[in-house]
Amino acid sequence: MEHKVPIPHDYIWMTEGYENRAVLFRRYVLGYLAKSHPDLSLIRIEGMTAICERKEGFKVMKQGKRPTKRQKLLMEQSGLNDREWLVVKSLRTEIHLVHREKEDQLVIYL
Numbered sequence: 001m002e003h004k005v006p007i008p009h010d011y012i013w014m015t016e017g018y019e020n021r022a023v024l025f026r027r028y029v030l031g032y033l034a035k036s037h038p039d040l041s042l043i044r045i046e047g048m049t050a051i052c053e054r055k056e057g058f059k060v061m062k063q064g065k066r067p068t069k070r071q072k073l074l075m076e077q078s079g080l081n082d083r084e085w086l087v088v089k090s091l092r093t094e095i096h097l098v099h100r101e102k103e104d105q106l107v108i109y110l
Contacts, residue, residue, distance in 0.1 A: 003040055005050045008032065064088045064098045071095060078108050 011028045015021045029050055033040055040052035064086025067075060072082040074095060085106070089096035097106045 001053065002043065003052045003054070005033065005037060005040065005052055007045070007048045007050055009048065064100075074108055074110070080106075080108075 007029055011025055011032075014028065015025045018024050026045065029045060030042060033042055033050060033052065037052065039054055041055050043051045043053055045051070065088075067082055067085070067087050071087055071090065075082045075085060075097075080097075084100055085097040086100060087095060088098050088105070093110055095108045095110070097108065098104070099106070
């Protein structure tokens with residue numbers, strides 16, 4: 001899946017007057033992506049937009065919330081320690097969990 005990241009307009013005037021302007025511009029974009037989006041790798045540049053893809057094996061931790069009493073009971077029934085898991089998504093038929101330390105993801109079906 002491709003992600004579009006806007007490139008800061010400062011890089012236009014920063015590269016003016018250089019012989020290899022395109023090479024320097026690309027280096028600036030690669031540095032920007034490494035700092036601001038470390039999970040993405042550059043595919044190509046289209047205008048002032050960097051077309052990127054997610055790096056292989058790079059995990060992004062979802063922001064989980066503390067479970068409610070009902071969710072804690074469901075976790076205990078499933079054999080899980082409710083202190084180790086956070087709730088990412090709660091639906092009528094399932095609860096999506098993420099481990100606090102290992103970042104493992106788990107789904108409990110109701």
